[in-house]
Amino acid sequence: MTYLLALDQGTSSTRSIVFDRQGRIVGLAQREFTQHYPQPGWVEHDPLEIWQTQRDTIAEALHRAGIAARDIRAIGITNQRETTVVWDRRTGEPIHHAIVWQDRRAEPTCAELRAQGLEPEILQRTGLRIDAYFSATKLKWILDHVPGARARAQAGELLFGTIDSWLIWKLTGGRHHLTDVSNAARTMLMDVHTNTWAPELLDRLDVPARMMPDILPSSADFGAADPDILGCAVPICGVAGDQQSALFGQACFRPGMAKNTYGTGCFMLMHTGEQFQVSGNGLVTTSAAQPDRLPAYALEGSVFVGGAVVQWLRDGLRAFVRSGDIEELARSVPDSGGVMFVPAFTGLGAPWWDPEARGTITGLTRGTTMAHIARAALESIAYQSAALLHAMSRDAQEAGAAPLRELRVDGGACVNDLLMQFQADLLGIPVLRPTMVETTALGAAFLAGLQAGVYADLQELESLWRVERRFEPAMPRDEAAGRLAEWDHAIRQACAR
Numbered sequence: 001m002t003y004l005l006a007l008d009q010g011t012s013s014t015r016s017i018v019f020d021r022q023g024r025i026v027g028l029a030q031r032e033f034t035q036h037y038p039q040p041g042w043v044e045h046d047p048l049e050i051w052q053t054q055r056d057t058i059a060e061a062l063h064r065a066g067i068a069a070r071d072i073r074a075i076g077i078t079n080q081r082e083t084t085v086v087w088d089r090r091t092g093e094p095i096h097h098a099i100v101w102q103d104r105r106a107e108p109t110c111a112e113l114r115a116q117g118l119e120p121e122i123l124q125r126t127g128l129r130i131d132a133y134f135s136a137t138k139l140k141w142i143l144d145h146v147p148g149a150r151a152r153a154q155a156g157e158l159l160f161g162t163i164d165s166w167l168i169w170k171l172t173g174g175r176h177h178l179t180d181v182s183n184a185a186r187t188m189l190m191d192v193h194t195n196t197w198a199p200e201l202l203d204r205l206d207v208p209a210r211m212m213p214d215i216l217p218s219s220a221d222f223g224a225a226d227p228d229i230l231g232c233a234v235p236i237c238g239v240a241g242d243q244q245s246a247l248f249g250q251a252c253f254r255p256g257m258a259k260n261t262y263g264t265g266c267f268m269l270m271h272t273g274e275q276f277q278v279s280g281n282g283l284v285t286t287s288a289a290q291p292d293r294l295p296a297y298a299l300e301g302s303v304f305v306g307g308a309v310v311q312w313l314r315d316g317l318r319a320f321v322r323s324g325d326i327e328e329l330a331r332s333v334p335d336s337g338g339v340m341f342v343p344a345f346t347g348l349g350a351p352w353w354d355p356e357a358r359g360t361i362t363g364l365t366r367g368t369t370m371a372h373i374a375r376a377a378l379e380s381i382a383y384q385s386a387a388l389l390h391a392m393s394r395d396a397q398e399a400g401a402a403p404l405r406e407l408r409v410d411g412g413a414c415v416n417d418l419l420m421q422f423q424a425d426l427l428g429i430p431v432l433r434p435t436m437v438e439t440t441a442l443g444a445a446f447l448a449g450l451q452a453g454v455y456a457d458l459q460e461l462e463s464l465w466r467v468e469r470r471f472e473p474a475m476p477r478d479e480a481a482g483r484l485a486e487w488d489h490a491i492r493q494a495c496a497r
Ligand SMILES: Nc1ncnc2c1ncn2[C@@H]1O[C@H](COP(=O)(O)OP(=O)(O)O)[C@@H](O)[C@H]1O
Pocket: 010, 012, 262, 263, 264, 265, 306, 307, 308, 309, 310, 311, 323, 324, 325, 326, 327, 411, 412, 413, 415, 416
């Protein structure tokens, strides 16, 4: 039998999954790890704890699959993106906790860059808006604040990496300092036209080039696991950021194909082919997973509060016990009774980009019940995702590309049938839920399997993707348009504080 091992290092948990050649799970292990919040707006992880959870879950996943490391043909790595680690090349010790993608501490540096008028240049060069979300200003913060860090980096003693680089370094016993193009594209330091670090940006942020990892395609030779760690030298053959990996695991290989991941937040990506395209509608441009040396881009938009609104109702308001209970509660009423819920708890992301916006619940009457609020909360996930898809459609139209024909879905909240049906109703296109919803890990396994010769080509991978349920739009289009107009009104209220 042929097996592939995917390491899926997420924001709140670390997973290892063993897949067979057909992309079926034969062993899975997961561990949560500590979230550190040293100050309001700051979020950190301990890189050593991340590595430990990865090691532990590898051992447990292999055990559950009933196989040994020598039965694994190749390893694929996928990871939370942008999160920034700096470590000592000699000892392998991080010099600071990892600064997590959600961390806002670097905003003052971003404001300076914006004030210097750099937004257009950075957008053209990296595809990204200047934002503390991306790695560049987090890295600068570490170099500025850890005593002696910049001098040590200049002397070649320190290395930078996103979580993929960190895991490759640890897994190969410190032999390889590498990243892939889809992760590098999220640093705001890579030129997405050449897939190389942009010297002007490194200079501007005073980041020594010698601390940067080499950038490889997403399917490539990333070295082999140290036999002392895994028991044998299994090659690492695939690496991608988790959202690009999910796009790949959803077999969205061609321009115009899109997926939305409904997790704590929602991440929607649309493949745009080999053509770099700047969004005129509030999205960012990123590199898609590149299994070969050909360029591949995607438009991306993210919703900050997606499934998290369900957690807030569950834990904050104690409206129900388990997240899954929201569906029955929301179904107990025919609609939200005019209630609109904008969960802008931490501002609004694409396409509105309003950090000052705050959550609102409007349209309350004496007859409003928790069921109406639960329904409005679920609908808010679909409304926010619809805004991303509409922005993507406008971008596609402006580029003369074909309109989106369907949306593929995954993530923890995609099990909610009511939410998926409402999503299809709003969008007016089918929403497709695959049989395998672990698409993030599957994407990494696919990328590794291509490089290791387990799969011949993308066509073979396409044939492995299967629909579990297809949600067809059932709402009349004028009704959907009316609801979207109400949502726009609610958004304006959330922004006008
Ligand atoms: N049945 C459900 N209906 C709606 N939301 C759900 C349901 N089950 C889980 N969720 C939400 O999905 C999120 C977890 O999804 P997951 O993909 O595991 O997230 P992440 O990768 O961001 O940790 C949580 O925010 C949870 O509230």
